[in-house]
Amino acid sequence: xxxxxxxxxxxxxxxxxxxxxxxxxxxxxxxxxxxxxxxxxxxxxxxxxxxxxxxxxxxxxxxxxxxxxxxxxxxxxxxxxxxxxxxxxxxxxxxxxxxxxxxxxxxxxxxxxxxxxxxxxxxxxxxxxxxxxxxxxxxxxxxxxxxxxxxxxxxxxxxxxxxxxxxxxxxxxxxxxxxxxxxxxxxxxxxxxxxxxxxxxxxxxxxxxxxxxxxxxxxxxxxxxxxxxxxxxxxxxxxxxxxxxxxxxxxxxxxxxxxxxxxxxxx
Amino acid sequence: xxxxxxxxxxxxxxxxxxxxxxxxxxxxxxxxxxxxxxxxxxxxxxxxxxxxxxxxxxxxxxxxxxxxxxxxxxxxxxxxxxxxxxxxxxxxxxxxxxxxxxxxxxxxxxxxx
Numbered sequence: 574x575x576x577x578x579x580x581x582x583x584x585x586x587x588x589x590x591x592x593x594x595x596x597x598x599x600x601x602x603x604x605x606x607x608x609x610x611x612x613x614x615x616x617x618x619x620x621x622x623x624x625x626x627x628x629x630x631x632x633x634x635x636x637x638x639x640x641x642x643x644x645x646x647x648x649x650x651x652x653x654x655x656x657x658x659x660x661x662x663x664x665x666x667x668x669x670x671x672x673x674x675x676x677x678x679x680x681x682x683x684x685x686x687x688x689x690x691x692x693x694x695x696x697x698x699x700x701x702x703x704x705x706x707x708x709x710x711x712x713x714x715x716x717x718x719x720x721x722x723x724x725x726x727x728x729x730x731x732x733x734x735x736x737x738x739x740x741x742x743x744x745x746x747x748x749x750x751x752x753x754x755x756x757x758x759x760x761x762x763x764x765x766x767x768x769x770x771x772x773x774x775x776x777x778x779x780x781x782x783x784x785x786x787x788x789x790x791x792x793x794x795x796x797x798x799x800x801x802x803x804x805x806x807x808x809x810x811x812x813x814x815x816x817x818x819x820x821x822x823x824x825x826x827x828x829x830x831x832x833x834x835x836x837x838x839x840x
Numbered sequence: 841x842x843x844x845x846x847x848x849x850x851x852x853x854x855x856x857x858x859x860x861x862x863x864x865x866x867x868x869x870x871x872x873x874x875x876x877x878x879x880x881x882x883x884x885x886x887x888x889x890x891x892x893x894x895x896x897x898x899x900x901x902x903x904x905x906x907x908x909x910x911x912x913x914x915x916x917x918x919x920x921x922x923x924x925x926x927x928x929x930x931x932x933x934x935x936x937x938x939x940x941x942x943x944x945x946x947x948x949x950x951x952x953x
């Protein structure tokens with residue numbers, strides 16, 4: 574699921590580990606970070622090869638995400654956790670509505686240059702093209718509204734630092750809705766980014782002794798297998814359907830945040 | 841047949857190599873450690889820290905090493921990108937990737953405190 578939709582899966586995995594297996598929240602978060610890194614690495618090997626990952630875009634947005642994660646503590650001083658959860662819940666439901674109703678943005682067929690089409694990233698720019706796995710056509714895109722994308726990535730990083738989640742559930746909609754990136758590339762690029770963010774967090778959790786090998790091992794092996802299967806499935810699913818599946822997931826996460834804000838859910 | 845750009849031919853191959861190597865080595869270590877734990881009947885979950893790896897027993901040390909390899913893979917991927925962009929004289933993005941690496945290092949150092 575994480576590989577298919579470009580999210581790490583922490584928002585799903587942490588409640589399962591806490592509520593289903595009675596693990597302390599920090600151990601669950603550390604185990605979840607192992608899963609996110611495994612998902613990102615397994616899925617990334619395919620997404621990078623297929624040209625679905627724009628590495629220049631990933632690095633550019635990752636600057637804002639990492640800065641957002643580092644300053645998460647400052648936001649926590651200004652707003653209470655309850656207020657933050659309510660804001661995120663509203664934001665998620667709004668984003669889900671936009672994703673569900675919006676059309677696939679930023680895609681157009683590129684006529685082959687000199688009889689041969691170019692596939693990959695455009696050096697020096699936040700643009701590129703890929704071959705649609707469903708139609709075989711070359712699809713090109715160019716990132717627009719970069720400041721808005723950076724602001725959204727900063728918020729996603731802030732959410733990571735504050736709520737202990739990867740933030741992929743915000744990165745994909747930001748790229749798709751704000752920057753005009755096709756869903757398939759947004760998923761591949763988000764997948765690339767969450768691995769970098771999660772790895773930094775995982776190293777900290779490792780130093781502090783929150784990683785339990787016998788708990789993390791089966792989770793890592795399971796999600797890596799699932800991620801490889803998810804990337805294959807993703808090639809067969811239309812971008813519009815991917816966006817709608819993400820919208821449904823965002824509503825579920827938004828409800829989870831709302832329940833946490835109201836004190837009903839403690840996952 | 842679509843032509844592959846230089847980016848995809850070189851940079852992507854380098855990054856994919858890092859990902860596949862990290863995934864295979866990391867997962868083999870994790871799977872070997874888990875198998876050994878099951879064979880030894882070791883089912884008690886204990887915390888792992890890299891600094892005290894020798895005292896964890898072979899199964900946990902193997903799994904912990906695998907997790908360390910997995911955690912290092914995305915960071916090596918960023919360092920690889922700095923080299924890829926610099927080699928292509930795409931200095932703006934080499935600087936962006938270097939900034940990400942610097943911010944990650946700051947985050948890890950601050951988080952340890």
